[in-house]
Amino acid sequence: MEKISQSLQDVLGHVQAVGTSLHIADPDTPETGPSKVSNSAQSWPASAPASQQLSEGASVTSTLQIEQLPPFLNIPDLPTAINDRLPSEEILQELVELFFELIYPWVPLFHKPSFRANLFSPGRQILLHGIVVVAFRFWRQPAPSAEVRDNYVKISREQILLSTIDTCSLISTQALALLAVDAIGQGPGPRTWNIMAMLITASKQIGLAKGFSPAGTETNTALVRNEDPDENLDLSSIEVEEKRRLFWTIYSLDRFFSVSHGQSCSIDTKSINLQYPARDEDWGQPVAPEWFQGTAAIRSTHVRCLANLWHYNIDLLALLDRSNQLLIQPLNFSLPAHCQEWQSSFRRLDIAMSTWFENLPREVRERPANFDPMWTMIHATFHLIRIRMYTVAASPSTKSLYLRPSSSAPARCRQAVRDVAYLTICLQPHELDQLGPTFAFVVWVAARSLVILWTKGYESTYGSIPADLEPLLSALRQLSLRWPCAQRYNDIIQLILDTKNNPGGPTGLEIFNDTRRTVYGLQNHLGLLAGHRIPEMYSHSLDFLDMDLDDLTSPWTGTFGSEMDSEWL
Structure with a gap:
């Protein structure tokens, strides 16, 4: 072994001598195309530890020396690191196409021309990992x-986590947003929630919720703050819009994530001082922006941009936040004043919801001729709010x-469930x-409320399954x-349906019908009952949403009836 080591040292010494004497590489000579050296440099992970970067740096130095050898030495090319951590360029380009076709319609983060033009730029490699994470699920080819x-x-999930721990920038936060989409897709x-916590914190650190207005200075300015007031001055209009779109994407993910976990939203609506996102065709164009009014009444029309459905979706997510705050609000049920105040808040929000929907422009309220994912999400979110509110009102x-x-x-809850079922019936698999x-998540909430x-x-x-349940499932x-x-x-x-004929009723029905429980709490408790159905990783998780079930003593049938002797809605 010592002889082998000595021989390797002799060879490397000879290589250095040959490279120096031949003067193969001239640093003053411009390159006419991409080289193996640049490819190797692009492949270094930004998040690698210092020791790893040192070893990789030494490897690249050796690679440079070997590439400078004359052909007669016949030493084969060394593979670049990008081949070890990312798919080939052909596969990556196909994944980018899948992203813009299937994910971009509801996560419109990037400027398409700029993203494609800078696809393999060294500083944007972390975004390729994000594309791999979210787009490979739609892969249509047999290989790989x-x-x-x-x-x-x-590997890409790990690379994003490692990179975003040490880096907080627009690009790293975009990659983290894609990782959050993947995490939400895995389930609560x-x-x-750890990835979402990282994402929310990153959005606050780079000041995504505050837009830059060239017309003048801010009315309210903090005496102490981390943000640089001149930070956005050197950004192009495309980069400014990407920051804006990144925030509204995080805002949307935060709303649905918080609702599914039964907790308050992490982004306070009152702290948002930002313009609405521009339409794709207006990206980079001198269009006067419309500012989000978080503290004012939610508007049903947008003067400058009637056709931008994303504006209406953002407003509706503010209503989703209000309804969530109402449902998770602690309440002393033994005090009549507290209950009456809660009922009044419920009625006001219910009226605001109906008014908002009735005043929508026709092109937003009515189904478009061609399928539009954003239109579908607007209507699905509207029905989600109603179903959650009416389910709690019907079965406290x-x-x-x-x-x-x-x-x-x-009856109101049943109609909202029927509306969601109709949405699913009208959708094709693609x-x-x-x-x-x-x-x-919307479909799940509708299906669960229907079963309740x-x-x-x-x-x-009871013997026959409700007609609207099958399209939802x-x-x-x-x-x-x-x-x-x-x-x-x-x-x-399916656990409830498979055990509906059991003596005493379906397995775990009391837990399932408890409207205080979120899907995360149900996974923990019904996972053991469902056996192989629910992954074991959830059955042992700590559920901080658990509540006492001592008052659930009523039979599982016939609940609607004698108790319905008053109407407050």
Whole structure:
């Protein structure tokens, strides 16, 4: 072994001598095309530890020396690191096409021409890892195999996490947003909320929620702040729009993530001082921006941009936040004043929702001639808010003399579920591919509320499954081909259906019908009951959303009836 080491040292010494004497590389000579040296430099991970970078630097130095050898030495080319961590350029380009076709419609982060033009730039390699993570699930070719694809995705997830721990920039946060989309698609749990916490923190650190207005200085200015007031002055209009779109994407993910976990949203609407995103065709054009008014009443029309559905979706997400705050608000059910105040807030929000929808422009309210993912998400989110509110109003989880079930809420909830079912019926499989895990969550909420109504006696016949349940489950099964969370939603529903004829009722029905529980809490408790259906990783997770179930003593059928002796809605 010592002889081998000595021989290697002699060879490297000879290589250095030959390279020096021949003067193969002239640093003053401009390169006419991409070289192996530049490819090697591009492949260095930004997040690599110092020791790893040192070893890679030494490897690249050796590579430079070997590349400078004359042909007669016949030393083969060394593979670049990009081949080890990322797929080939051909596969990456195909993944980018899949991203813009299937994910961009509801995560419109990037400027398409600029993104494609700078696809393989050294400083943007972390974005390629993000594309690998979210787009490989839509791969249509037999090669690479599923095992190889999974390995690429695993490596890219790790690369994004390692990079974003040490770096906080626009590009790294864009990659982290793509990783958050992937995590939400996996389903609620510790990994998802940890990645979302990183994403929210990064958005605050780089000041995404505050837009730059060249017309004048800010009205309210903090005496101490981390942001540089001149930070955005050197950004191009395309980069400014990318920052804006990144924030609104994070804003949307935060709303759905918080609702699915039963917690407050991390981004305070009152802290947002930003313009709405521009339309794709207006990107980089001198168009007067419209500012988001978080503290004012939600508008039903946008004067400058009636056709930009994203504006209406942003406004609706503010209503989703308000409804979520109402439902998770702690309440003393033994005090009539508290219950009456909560009911008044419920009615005001219900009226605001109806007014907002009725005043929408016709092109937003009515179904477009061609499928539009953003239009579908607007209507799905609107029905989601109604279903969550009416389900709680129809079946309060805590019994109180002062907060009784509403007699009209079941019918309103049933109509909202029917609307979601109709949305799914109108969607083709390839159109469902353009709707992400947030749409799967809407379908899950609709299906669960329908089962609650069904098992509590609202449906006429218990023996037959409600007509609208099958299209909802069919949509979940189709979505589960791309997003694992949809499979978990479907498994929980299927557990109730498979055990509906058991003596004493379906397995775990009391837990399922407890409207205080989120999907994360249901996964933890029904995972053991469902056996192989729910992954074991969730059955042992800590559920900080658990609540006492001592008051759930009523039978599982016939709940709607004698208690409906008052109407407050």
